[in-house]
Structure formats: structure tokens, C-alpha cells
Amino acid sequence: MTILKNMHFDFIKRRKIFFIISAVVFLIGIISLIVFGLNLDADFVGGTSFTMNLSRPVDQTVINDVRNLVKDTIGIDASSVQSAGSNGTTVMIKTAEVDTENRDKLVKAIVEKYELGSSYTDYQVSNVGASMTKDITRSLFLATIIAVVLMLAYIWIRFDLRSGTAAVICLIHDLFVMLTVYSLFHISVDSNLIAAFLTILGYSINGTIIVFDRIRENKAKTPDKSFDEIANVSINQTFRRSIYTTFTTLITIVMIYILGVASIKNFAFPLIVGILAGFYSSTCLASAIWAFLNNIGGKKKEKIAEKK
């Protein structure tokens, strides 16, 4: 790993490539969001979902039967009926919001049809009403915005405003990449996404701060060097740490993803994407943006000085 240690890779020189890569990803994200949209879960649009272990393979016949049963029992069409779970014996039914009497009726009807027994408890029901979705959606936006603003304020105090701006741009980049993945892979967007978002908010900024910390130090040590040079040296000095940390954090999350149950998988996958996006943005984008902002700012100052 001595290669990583004595690395002199010119990140800043290649910043156009990195910016283009991010722009392309951004474009893919926009297109995907327009074409596929987001697979919003009941947490955001309201609705009811039933996940029931039927102890038998859920094939097309069973799915059709269940679909008919939903229609017959509660009088509305299920918006989706599909097989779920690792061994495919679980059926997942999604409908518009259903009240408690009808939920009870449907569960009982399915228990009866598939002879699951009177003490059957191997199922999951989730119902989110319209007024709750407003709360959840609002708390998502509120939490994200407040967290970002507080982080910006903190970095502003500890570093400077340009570092803070660059860090926030990277954060938005990472979150947008996660959103793109949710859209492209039709992952159901539920309140776990809020948790995943805020984890990445907290985590990915770590990498950026480690680099900025080095920039802060190098700037004080070698004030004559250009912003580009300082940024470059700092990225290279912290690069091995970035790789190692990304690896060690990923390992635990990937293990959770491989071994975990379905619900935790849904949580682990966006985290994996976010950690990778965070690695990319903190090494390839953060310092480049920082140098860019400083160069612009510097030119302005010069112009003002010239006028005087």
C-alpha cells in the first residue's frame, strides 16, 4: 500500500472529468425521476400493506386468488399483490387506505382460505393515513434541512463559509445519488429512507471534513501555494485514509446486507450507495469545489483592488 501512501495523483487537474461524471449522474437521476418517478411507500402517499406468510409457495395462481379475495372481501382492487420473502411463501398486498374493520376482515378471510389456523400471527400490517403522511413528509424535509443548515453553520465556524458551501454541495450530491438509485431500482421509498439520508448526511461529511482539515493545516503551513496546489496535496495526503475508512465501514454494512432480513436489507442498500457516493464526493469533488470557489473569490478581490 506504499503506492497509496506516496501518491501524487493530480485530482484538481482532472476536475473537469469529475464534474462531468457527476453532471452525467445528475442527468440520469433527473431523467429517471421524471420517467420512473419514485416508488413511494404508504409512509408518503398513505395506504395499507399486508405481508402474510401463507406457508406455501406464492405462485401466480395464489396471487390471482388473493387479488380476487381482496376485491370480494373489502370491495376495492389491490394496487399490487406480489410474492415476497426469501423463500417465496409470503404474499404482500398493497391497497389504498383500508379501515380497521376491513383490515380485520381481509386478514381473517385469508387465514380462512389458506387454513392458517385461529392463532395465526405470522403477518405484518402497515396502514398509514393521509394526515400521517403529511407529518412524515414534513419531518423528512424539516430534519434534512435543519441538519444541513446546522452542519453548514458548524463548518462555517470551524473552517470558513467556502468550505461549508463546498461540503453542503457534496452532501446534496450524495443524497441525490441515493435518490437516483431509489428511482432507478424502484426501491420502495419509506421512512427508513429518512434514516438512511441522515446517516449519510452525518457520515459522508466526515470524509469531506478530514480533507478540509488537512487543507486548513496546509494553508497555514504553505500560504504561498495556490488553492489548487493546496487542495491537491491535501487530497493525496488523506487518500489512503479515505480508502481504508470506506472499506471498513462498508464491510459491516455489506455484512448486514448479505445476512440481514428483508427490512434491514432495504435500509442497508441505500447506505452502501451513500457511503460510496460519499467517498467519491469527498475525494474528487469537495476540494475541487473549494479551490474553485476560492479562485473565483480571489479574482473578485483582485478586481476590487484594481479598481481602487
Place this chain on the structure above:
Amino acid sequence: MNKNTAKLILGISFVVALICIAVFGLTYLGLPGIFDEGAIRKGLDLSGGSLIVYEAQLDEIPENIDSEMDAVIVMLRNRLTTLGYTEAVVTKIGQTKVQVEIPDITNPEEAVQKLGSTAKLEFRDYEGTVILTGSDIVGANAVYGEYDNSGTAGYYVSLQLSEAATEKFAEATDRVKDLSSSGNNYIAIYLDDELQTSPSVTQKLTTANLSITKSGFTADEVKWLASVISAGALPFALKDIQLESIGPELGESALETSFLAAVIGLAIVIVFMIIFYKAFGVVSAISLAAYTAIVCIIIVTFKVNLSLPGIAGVVLSIGMAVDANIVIFERIQEELGLGKSLSAAVKAGFSRAFAAVLDSNITTLIAAVVLWIFGTGFITGFAITLFIGVIVSLFTAVFLTRFLLNAVIRTKLSDTKYYV
């Protein structure tokens, strides 16, 4: 034995003691070990159970909403106890919402309906005029016995009327008994606008004891009715706007697999650290063990509600604990590369890396706290474990690692070759 070897032994003994406490608990303090039955307070997604959110149905929010919601919460707690859900937790969300969490529940929909029912009791005549309401009742009991003159036995609810109500009832029965020609000589008893029974009235009744009967009443139903009637009606209707219900079987395997994932992940991380950082890696492995033990002890001691995202929070903070060590070790190796002595490099490495580690952990804490405040349901659990994880990792990755490292480099392992 020199001073530094003693320090090292002290540090390692401390870590071993932590691991022992985490695994075996402290019996005389009543602290169970992490693997003991019931040591971990499992979230609903691990233990199975239901989370119900009710919203008050109001056209406009009255001024005394806070005191009314408090009354509603007390009533919900009573109802939960009556239903046998003594482990249930009721919390208020915002101004007009209440969240009820019930572990180990077999019939969530029944609970949704019973808890949310207003329990508005009304005695009405054939025209629908209200004669008595729930507030006229001073006591209600569940009784088994004969409840009519024909000798039919069964479960029924026995009601005691207040004095004023007894008079009102006497007047009403006096009036109603004369309607026998039209067949309207009955008094209908409604609960939440649902007809329970409508006994016919043949004479003026001056008794203060009444009963609600219905063929097929079960012991549980009668007990439930008596309890909600004595507790009084809710000031407004509650609508269930969210239900998350998870069967116990689904949650069972989740904890085991996540635990396995954490152990394997941790093992790989430790091997990685030892390969790339040699003696530093060994020290950070000891710190990581201490970190894991402390987090376990905190989770058991403070009965932290451990949900699936909560486990993810713990696992993620393991990654961050390692990150702090990587940042520090990288820094030390750099200082060594500048030709400094081992002890000077360690000293400089820690002081230079500290700002970076602190800043990056504080931003994570900001995210955890915001999530804690604004999160709902399972997410709060994630925020709490992430918060605990970051605080503990700051302690182990910085202070414990420094203590151990300062001792190690002054023992026989003082040659730089063991570290680079």
C-alpha cells in the same frame, strides 16, 4: 515490571472487565448480560407487536386541548391495562396525536377498535331523546348471574346511577311505560351509537341499579364494557391514522442475523487493521472490543429500545470508531515518515488528528440529534443508537487508544518496525 507494562496491563484488564460485564452482567446490581433472556429491550420490529397512532377528530382545536389529550392518554393506559397489555407504551405526538406501542399482541385490529372507541354511553327512548349518558353512571361492574325474571343467566354489566340520575330515570320510565299500546315502551342502550339492548319498560323504576344485557356477552366483553363505562367517555373520537403491526415470527430471526453480521464485520475489520497497521492495529482492536462492550452495557443498562434501524446505527458507528483510529494512525505514520521518534510521532499524530476526528464526529452527532428530535417511530431508535455509538467511539478511539498506545510504545515494542 516497569511502569508502562503495568499501565498496559491495567488498560487491558479494564477492557477485559468491560467485556465480562457486557457478557455476564453484574448480578448484584441486577444488570443482566447481553445474551441473557430479556436483557435487550427489543423494538416492535424485533419482538413483534403493534404501533398505532390515533388522531383526535376535531373540527377546530379547543383551548384546553392539552389537558383533554392528557385525559385521553390516561384513559388509553387504563384501557390497555384492562385488555391485558401492561407492557404497552402511550406517548403524545404533537398536539392532537397519540402513539400506542403494544408488544406481543395477537389481534391488533381488535385493539385498534377497542382503544379508539369513544365509549359514549346513552340511554334513549323510542324518539331518540337521550335520557341518561355515561356521566350519570357512578359505577359499573362486570357480573355473572341471572339478569331477567325468566331466570336466564349470563354475563352482564351492572350499573349504579347517581342520585339525580335515579330520579331522571324514574321519570322517564314513568313516561315510557304508558307507550305499551304502540310498542314503544322500551329504553334503548347505545354504546358509541351502536345499539346494545332495548329492554321493555312495564312500570316506573326507582332503582339506582341497572344492567346492560345482550345475549352472547362474554366475560371479556363485559369486563371491557364495565371498565370503559366507569372510566368515562373520551372527550372526542379518535381515528387510527397509522398502524404498524408485525408478527413475532417475522422479528425473531432479525436480531440473530444482524448480530452475526456485526460479529463477522467486526472480525474482518480487526484483521484488516492488524494487517495494515500492525501493532497499531492490535491496539485499535482492543479499543474496538471495549467500544462494543460499552455500547452493549449502555443498551442493557438504559433499556434502549433496539429496533432494526437501531442495530444499523450500532454497526455504522463501529465503522466510525475505526475511522477515528485510521485517521490517527495515518497521521502518526506520516510523522514517522518525517523522521520523528516513535513517541514524538504518536504525540504529534494524536494532537494533529484530534481536530479532524472531533469535527467529523460532531457533524455526525448533529445528524443524530436532529433525527432524534424529528424522527418518528422506529427511526428514533436509530438516532439514539447512532448518538450513543458516536459518543462512545470518541472515548474509545481517542482516549483509550492513546492511553494504550502510549504504554505500548514504551515497552519492548518500542522499535518503529512493529508499527509501519
